[in-house]
Amino acid sequence: MHADLSRITFHPERGYSAVIAQQGRVQVDADINEQVLNQLYQHRIALVDLIGQHGGPAASAGFKIERLAGRHGLDDLSIGPGRYYVGGVLCDAHRPDPGIPVPDEGEPAPPDPPGPWTYWDQPDGFRDPELPGDRLPAEAPYLVYLRVWERLVTAAEDPELREVALGADTSARIKVVWQVLALPSSELQVRNADAPIGAVEQSFDEWVRGRTENPARLAVRAQRPDDADEPCVLRPDARYRGLENQLYRVEIHDGGPAAEATFKWSRENGSVVFPVDDVDGTWVDLASLGGDTKLDLDVGDFVEFLDTALISRREPRPLLRVEELDLPERRVRLSAEPAVPHRPELHPFLRRWDHRGSRGGAVPVEEGRWIPVEDGVEIFFHRAESEYRSGDHWIVPARTATGDVEWPTDPAGRPLLRPPLGVVEHYAPLAWVTGDQVVDMRLTFGMT
Incomplete structure (x- = not known):
């Protein structure tokens, strides 16, 4: 889910059956979503048990x-x-x-459904x-x-x-x-x-x-970088060096064997999107820009041109780099023309990613080593038994209060390799x- 979330707390292996709200407490999106996912999970498991696959x-x-x-x-x-x-x-x-509209005078009978x-x-x-x-x-x-x-x-x-x-x-x-x-x-x-x-x-x-x-498996950790130099801003022992809480999303872009697979990442769970009004070559007119400096576009950002058909087909296209901004006109110039024509009925939009690409705008998968993301966050792709699948993704909350990422570990503190959260x-x-x-x-x- 490319939603603007704080984190995802639904884990069926924990056996929780309901979320109980308490008086005087802060209500967060994760609790509400966990309750919905709990009920959906129980409902579908019951159907499979009764009906079969x-x-x-x-x-x-x-x-x-x-x-x-x-x-x-x-x-x-x-x-x-x-x-x-x-x-x-x-x-x-x-x-x-499709419904029947109010007929105009002299209009022929509506067609058959x-x-x-x-x-x-x-x-x-x-x-x-x-x-x-x-x-x-x-x-x-x-x-x-x-x-x-x-x-x-x-x-x-x-x-x-x-x-x-x-x-x-x-x-x-x-x-x-x-x-x-x-x-x-x-x-x-x-x-x-x-x-x-x-x-x-x-x-x-x-x-x-x-x-x-x-499927491929991923581990995540936060490791204090050697060049960390914010002693007066962050705790000296903080391994996550970001100044704000984030929900990182690591997503496979191009699938296939490790030598061909690529990934992309976002610090906002891929939720930063910009509806497209028109396309003229490499220039894209946007319906709106971001509300603040965190959620807008800048030169050098990589974006994905998407619409309903592209998302449904799940066939990745090269990510495009933002080359120029025309803020008064709400336009951006991309490094290449979008790979598909502009069709307003499919509601096209740009999705911003926060990495810096090197292969078709994405980052090559490298198995067996820790790959730096940013602010001390590192990811590790385990050698896959099968091919990487486009769209597979992992969600990683990073918190300033602990100076760490939220990721399961073994008793010795070693990060666990986890399968993708989706797509199921x-x-x-x-x-x-x-x-x-x-x-x-x-x-x-x-x-x-």
Whole structure:
């Protein structure tokens, strides 16, 4: 979550079932968020225990897959309306009713409501027919599956979240993202169209484990730098040398093996964003600038040009450097043109990062050594058993009161290697497409 948070205190392994407010105490965002996450965790664990890893209600199970003849000669799939649970997460495939406007005099009757979602127009898919990798496999058999994850949405993406009477934004939202995707049989150990469905399911489970198990691990510590020279400002024994409390975010940018992977970091959890009004080459017009020197842009900062489609596709683009500022006009000049066109309906924005990049604007991953971040904060990437995944991230609170970071340690005080906090993905097989035949692989529960 790229939210403006103080810290995240939800840890299911601690066994806490509720947060209890006490009178006369300060109320902080971390307590409220922990209660919400506690309830959500318990709810989803119960659903998995009752339903299994995936399944839909027998009377209204969604995501039935059927083949369609698409436009421009491209194959398509229809996605049946209804509900389906994956990893305890509810996925709803009903297409919202667009509503009926007040008709003008002489206006023809409104068109019929749209049919079910399809592969090409699914709400969070953002598939591009011009990209060969987005098209359905040309040869059968192939597996159609559901990928489910969650992401944060702020007023920069959804302006309706903003209470205009207050001006500034308030709370953010967590959105469930479901995407119907296709997996060629070449990615599975089962290649024959007439293979038993049990063998297809087993092969798919192995593919999922390869994508979700054994993620990279990170350790964090604060170590007093040798050149620390603020004896009158900070305690001499403070290992974290920053002057303010921070919530650091370390996030993998480019995934892949360690030699190719990169990361980026932010001292504000990546929450500093600037909605984009227009793009003219390398010049970007912003709706607003930061409220103070901590939350604005400066020459040399690295930013990420994002919109709803880019976030949903989770395909990183090179980070861009701020080369020039035009404060009166609220414009910035970037080191290169954004990699995607400006589409206002996708609510583009710039996200600021606080590192200094060296490979595509990001920092190369180096395993097996402590990497300085800033103000005494250091990170350590453990040799990964699998590839790094773009979007995986870790959250690190740093506090001036203790002069240290909040990170778990063993009894000897050594920092522990931790898996990423997210992104958590869930998968479910939907259909095995063998030529003109579509074999339904969904599971159902309850009475019809």
